[in-house]
Amino acid sequence: MLFIGLMSGTSADAIDAALVNLAGDDTEIIDYRQYPLEAGLQKSLRGINPSVSIEAVSELDGLLGRCFGQAALALLDANGTGADQVRAIGSHGQTILHLPWATPPRTLQIGDPNLIAGLTGITTIADFRRADMAVGGQGAPLAPAFHAWKFRSNRVNRVVLNIGGIANITILPCTPGEEVRGFDTGPGNTLMDTWIQQCMGRNYDEQGRWAAAGNIQQDLLKLMLSDPYFSAPPPKSTGKDDFNTAWIARCGDKIGSACRDEDIQATLLELTAASMAGAISTFSPATEEILVCGGGIHNTVLMRRLQS
Known part of the structure; x- marks a missing residue:
């Protein structure tokens, strides 16, 4: 059909x-x-x-x-x-x-x-x-129903990580009858995309090269990761209404120190990798396999950071 x-x-x-x-x-x-x-x-x-x-x-x-x-x-x-x-x-x-x-x-x-x-x-x-x-849902993510139908295993505990503008995960336990869960982990490509659009007029950071030219600003990263969304338990969903250039600016204003544009991009990439990895380790600690999909897979720097 x-x-x-x-x-x-x-x-x-x-x-x-x-x-x-x-x-x-x-x-x-x-x-x-x-x-x-x-x-x-x-x-x-x-x-x-x-x-x-x-x-x-x-x-x-x-x-x-x-x-x-x-x-x-x-x-x-x-x-x-x-x-x-x-x-x-x-x-x-x-x-x-x-x-x-x-x-x-x-x-x-x-x-x-x-x-x-x-x-x-x-x-x-x-x-x-x-x-x-x-019917009481968050409205997103929607992919978990398909992920459960297509990728659930009776041998290993899997997570499907979808890196779109917003990143989301589907937790697929191998134990029969155990609940499948899915939620947005936070920004995927959206902050990196909007920042490079604002600074350089490009649609996206190809393979993460611009981020790779910068240095992670640890104080800024720590502040960004303190956003209550990241520690909130699922179910949860988010979008560009929450994570956008205004959010980046608010975080930067709180730090106060000047950063190069590429340093901010490097920090946004690290934020993305850290928030995705943190969501998996916190809410699905028994994960044995991670299947990754979405446009973010083409960002080689992001994928390396996620793996490490």
């Missing part, structure tokens, strides 16, 4: 589109492609803040919905697959607000699924985060 999955992450630079065949316990990835978002749209998405008008957000909702629909059509065309062969499309949407600790909790994703369904003629399922919040 064929399905299409659509996703745009925290970086808001491209749409990930996957055509998959799900048959029983088997998963076949038929094709996976990235469709870059136009530079102006990227800038608009990254610029969403509380002062942006409802009209502007509504316009972006429609523009992004069309982009998602066009990505699905392009994926079908590339594989010679008809829309009538696809059972459904799952579209996460672009998160523009995620406040699980608010009263009431709230989250918002844009990328109108009605437009996706209209453009493709395929049943489209969306609004996953708000559906989870409606």
Whole structure:
């Protein structure tokens, strides 16, 4: 049975589109492609803040919905697959607000699924985060259900670490009946991405080279790691509403000492590695295997720090 999955992450630079065949316990990835978002749209998405008008957000909702629909059509065309062969499309949407600790909790994703369904003629399922919040969940992460289905072992205790804009882990005990847990560990790529965008105009730090040119500022790192989010027990989730350039600036102001831009990048990379490793050692001390996925795997410096 064929399905299409659509996703745009925290970086808001491209749409990930996957055509998959799900048959029983088997998963076949038929094709996976990235469709870059136009530079102006990227800038608009990254610029969403509380002062942006409802009209502007509504316009972006429609523009992004069309982009998602066009990505699905392009994926079908590339594989010679008809829309009538696809059972459904799952579209996460672009998160523009995620406040699980608010009263009431709230989250918002844009990328109108009605437009996706209209453009493709395929049943489209969306609004996953708000559906989870409606029954008492955090709204994120959503991947643990799939991780448990695909990667749980009856021999070893596993953790799946997903390094996206925000990093999350899924704890997969090997003992039958023991609960699967998943939560956000904190920033993945988001702080490093936003810092290099602000300082150098680049979308991301390729392979962590800029961070490697800097020196970790231990006082700043200690202050950052003291953020209450890192020690809070799961369930928990977070996003760019919590970890952003304003957060970096607040931490820097408290330290007071001047740092080179690359030193801050090196410190942000170390923060990312330390918070992920700390979450695993604290909340899943019996872990025997770690499976790592997400865009962060391409940051070789980050992966080395995580391993060490």
